[in-house]
Amino acid sequence: MIKREGFTLLELMIVIVIIGILASIAVPTYIRVKQRAYKAEALASLSATRQSEYRYHLEKNVYTATLTALDFDPASDVKGTLHFVYTAVAAGTGDTATFTITATRNTVDGGVITDSVTIDDEGDIGGTGIFAP
Secondary structure, three states: OOOOOOOOHHHHHHHHHHHHHHHHHHHHHHHHHHHHHHHHHHHHHHHHHHHHHHHHHHHHOOOOOOHHHOOOOHHHHOOOOOOEEEEEEEEOOHHHOEEEEEEEEOOHHHOOOOOEEEEEOOOOEEEEHHHOO
């Protein structure tokens, strides 16, 4: 009698099904964690930019929409891939001045440009797309 060693086709198919089930659970979780990391990256840059706007306002009595005029530029602070495009809108002068800074997701690494995070002069955080609160 010949003794055969190895796996049967049925055993291999069961292993493939198990791997498929695990992958179907792991991949969406990985994507959600990755998006949360991107939002954290944006919030850190937005917060630092907000503080820089305050320092600019102390010197000039007005906020700026030109981020390169600030002592912190979120686009140049990133090491590696820039996942967001940062823009600012400023209005008014003196005590009535306001600003809103927006980080819009670019298409690097599968990003969608309709996803954005905002912060204003009062520290209110908003978002659109997957970054909606």
